[in-house]
Amino acid sequence: MPLADSDRRLVEAELGRDPTRAEAALFENLWSEHCAYRSSRPLLSAFTTDSDDVVVGPGDDAAVVSVPGTDQLVTFGVESHNHPSYVDPYDGAATGVGGIVRDTLSMGAYPVALADALYFGGFDRDHSRYLLDGVVEGISDYGNAIGVPTVTGSTQFHDGYEGNPLVNVACVGLVTEDRLVTAAANEPGNKLVLVGNATGRDGLGGASFASEDLAEDAETEDRPAVQVGDPYTEKLLVEANEALVDEDLVMAARDLGAAGLGGASSEMVAQGGLGARIDLGAVHQREPNMNALEILLAESQERMCYEVRPEDVERVREIAERFDLGCSVIGEVTDGNYVCEFEGETVVDAPAEFLADGAPMNDLEREEPSEPETDLPDVSVGKAFDAVLSSPNTASKRWVYRQYDHEVGNRTLRRPGEDAAALTLPAADALTLPAADGEVALAFSAGANPNWTDASPYRGAYATAVENATNLAAVGAEPLAAVDCLNGGNPEKPDVYGGFAAAVDGLADGCRAVDAPVVGGNVSLYNDSAAGPVPPTPTLAMLGVRQGYDAPGMATVGDGDLVLVGGHDETLGGSEYLAQFDGRAPFPDVADDGVAAVRAAATHDATLAVHDVSDGGLAVTLAEMVGEDAGVAVDVPSVGALFSEAPGRAVVETTDATALRDAVDAPVVDLGEATGDGALSVAVAGEVVDYGFEEIVDARRVLERELD
Template sequence: MTLSDADRDLVVAELGRDPTPAEEILFENLWSEHCAYRSSRPLLSAFDSEGDQVVIGPGDDAAVVALDDDTYITLGIESHNHPSYVDPYDGAATGVGGIVRDTLSMGAYPIALADCLYFGDFDREHSRYLLDGVVEGIADYGNAIGVPTVTGSTSFHENYEGNPLVNVACVGLLSADRLVTAEAQEAGNKLVLVGSSTGRDGLGGASFASEDLAEDAETEDRPAVQVGDPYTEKLLIECNEALIDEDLVESARDLGAAGLGGASSELVAKGGFGAEIDLENVHQREPNMNAFEILLSESQERMCYEVTPENVERVRELAARFDLGSAVIGEVAEGNYVCTFDGEPVVDVPPEFLAEGAPMNDLDAVEPEVAERDLPAFDLEDAFEAVVADPNTASKRWVYRQYDHEVGLRTARRPGDDAALLDVPEADAKLAFTGGADPNWTTAAPYDGARAVAFENATNLAAKGASPLATVDCLNGGNPEKPDVYGGFKGIVDGLADMCRALSVPVVGGNVSLYNDSVSGPIPPTPTLAMVGKADGSSPGLSLSGEGDLFLVGFDGGALGGSTVLEHLGGSDAFPALPEDADAATAVETIRAVAADESTVAVHDVSHGGLAVALAEMVTDDVGADVSVSDAVSLFEETPGRVVVETTDEAALRDLAGDVPVVGLGTTTDDATLSLAVDGDEVAYGADDIADLRDVLARELD
């Protein structure tokens, strides 16, 4: 990738001269799609990002949300898609490292991770190779740094074959007095680089992430992929805590996309300052590095801190205590962003122009067509087995069993449920955490599918008794220069924005990843959400207890568009009709109230695979269910915002539900068998049979 002629003309006009080679490569990366959001920023104003609980919204390394007056959490998400195709292990591992450092730069301690992963068809050997490497990378890095991976999603779709997605989110915890931002505070303060030494790995990673993947990307683009060291990251986590403990940090930014050049220029630009940096002061691990290599290296496990002159020596002492390198590379200054090398200026540019001056793209968008109804004939047994054994709905235990999800002693509900729960005694509360998207939904209908993604994530939290608090998004799309691709991307932005607004869930930050396109075509528009909620009361699990009867709570969409069953049986259908905004908000609050009620003994979200999969997941080795529904659409539609509830008090349930529909499903049984009656057809499966159907990932990958 090179700076385009149009961009170069803008730079020349601003500087009044030709850019130096180092300046040109710096503008190329900071004005890339990955850093500047040139195609997406015009759309992002659709999101509402404010709320009484929002302390810091979009624009910093991570968002900050208040649990109470004294206890804050950070929430951030990022993508590492292209690197994870080229090198699945290091690409995924460094994605974890990057989002954790975003957390550190706000003064927070990381307490939980979520991984949302998307691959090509599971029956392809290459997809399984990528899955295996990505999961190993996340596990090795997260486990080594002691941050539990507690929730997420794993999806398979043929259009990810040439370009998988690896979206990773992190929650951090801090007290109000420890908050740090990425906004430089005062001219004369020193810029101190702490962490690993700088090498040549990851050069040009930002520009690499801003172009389609080539057929030879696995070999030709390998130098653009960073190599992580989780043990150094763990030392950096603890060093950062010590620095914050002693109030030594004025502002901070982690070194991610565009490396030192990106972190330092953005930090000073946000504060309205410039900088004077001597690139030769940067501690390096490779000889003879030139100016642009030092500026653009994306070597991992590095932080840039603004420090007052009197505190510099103490910062370096603490870095040495944790066996980390450190260097005073320059200072915050008035005027331009200036970098010298060999005693000569190699960069001398206005910092705000560098960080924020990229022009936005004005792109054409074409809306997708709506599918017509053409439903196949249903054989109940074949349809049930196909849906329950589908890799998208099957057990993901093979994935999350590789993660240490209890390190840190906060995990109150582990992976495998609708949402994870984390104990936060500092705020006398539990934090619910969920994440994911469904490419089938957004392929069928980008706008409505994205509304459904937001609705489902909020329902996951409510099903565990939590009120949604805030969300971040990772908006993944293909090449935005293609009108149909950009139309789908615009649809997912608007759909998320509208549903989050309806649910009063502020979108407090996020990430955009475009040009996820390859020789096999564009990915589906994929609006990953990572959403948190606050729970003060009880939180039922999803497994049946055998104590009560079963009911379906929520609004019926009555269609199969985007559903797993149509993937197997063929046919087409419009996307299910979602409730109006006010009804969606009422449904989420109703589900939360039902989940928190003492007569509720089990709750489970109905989504991927529909009611059939939800019931299969609720059956245990001791408790089964005898269920009857009116038709096959009712069993397999995937309309979100619905839950299966096991309750010991039907009257209390109906009273709590109010105007939200409640439909009787049947009873629990003591024979560990799921019996289904659908419009005259009946099937029955024991718990062992269901477990065999759902264990497809482990069966193929172990």
């Protein structure tokens, strides 16, 4: 995709001449939608991005927040690798993991947890299964090899992703204030040092490739734009980065991702209001006869660019050699332009801030999304229950997460499959809050539901924020911060841009309502294919914090009564029930006051189990609470109440329903009781639906049955 004529005219006016071939290519990539957010940046001011705990907000490789009650800082970031994962699902997904981990390293942090949110076309299609298999294997092989556990996430199927899957990956890292690094270059005269893999020709034009619709022949024609990962080198880079930070050798850092060396180095010095002089020939290379443009823009993986004091360069080189990593001094920070030279010729000479931030924003037309007409199916409760319970969207995702090492690092308190993951924090000497035995845990949730945003982009996105906050609340955690991955189709289509804009507003309002500042994120547009645009997909990853490690699980114990905190809801818009039977209805307005009530219930002394109501509604929630020796027997007033997916509610098993009702500020309705027979019995609308434990397990093994 060449530099647009209007952009070329701006560049010519700024430079006072025609751009060189390398300059034109660099502007094309840095001013692409993928890098410059030209269509989305005008919308992002809707988000609240600060709080007392936010140390570094949007704009760096990852956000940084402080954990109340400790001396610990947490880094938090999210990335999309959508187009690459369609062209090459294995390498596309693997390098997405590698990229978000290096974003963590560039802040001086050590990566401790990953989450993935995956979206594919209909599960009944062979191509969707092929993509799912390759993406999961790529995430698994890369994450497992580098020793960072994948602890939570989501997997969704929807016809809108048939020609364009979405692969969103989030990462959490740990750092302390004295080790924190940012991307802003500090001082002229400091050296720019490239550490990691040698530069090859893979990933050329990746940023511009990610900023256009996928063509029908993308799997063959666009393969050169997909990077190839090497997780074993990434693991060495993780440990080398720790050593460099330990010795205070890093003044600033940026990982080499979109637009390669040109992107990382120009953005570093632009953030510091400085310039650079770079010798492209000094870059250590994997392939012979590379030209300036290839060296500048290749997106070869496992590379970091560091700002280093001149007197520390030799020590950096020694550490790189110790970890068997390449190392080259490629230039220095200046107080002038961003200049790149190759074989004695100046190939780039432009103001760094103009390169990094000079792209003009797009002023696009938008159409307000329409509401679907209500058309409810006429089907028996038993048939509906069977269909929803065995849907790939609500079925067990064990086939996915069993391939991930989710316990490496010995921090995982809650494994995948629960409402939210939970992680221990390092034993901190500076704890100030009266936690049990000084224990503070992080909770981590990630995902979105395309059925919700398809029915209503605004309300569905608002519900996404409430749902993730409810996941945290179910393990007793309060929101600390969130990052988003805003996925949409071609913004030049008014209906697509209108839906995307509505989803942004809904997510912003929802995060504000649950007190979760949005501290960073990623935007991925042009997710269109011959199959059409993807639904607005505002993936949200949310971090929470709780005092103490002991939180109730979601499986019933069999010794208490069952209540629904937040009360019944009978709206069905966006539900799996409607999706299974081709029904339609608007998505409901979402209340957010239930989140605090669920959190209060989760930390109540009489609580034995908590599980939030989400995909599949109360039907799936109850089925997932049944264990081999503990069951559920309940009464539900209507089909709507059984299958509504309105978030902000949870089923709670309690030994004292009266005390629980007094302790929470939300409706609490009686459902029935937990039993000791390992069975599910639901009475609704004159019918009784019964399942044994093994029947539930078998119904929910759809992915395993079809993919093993």
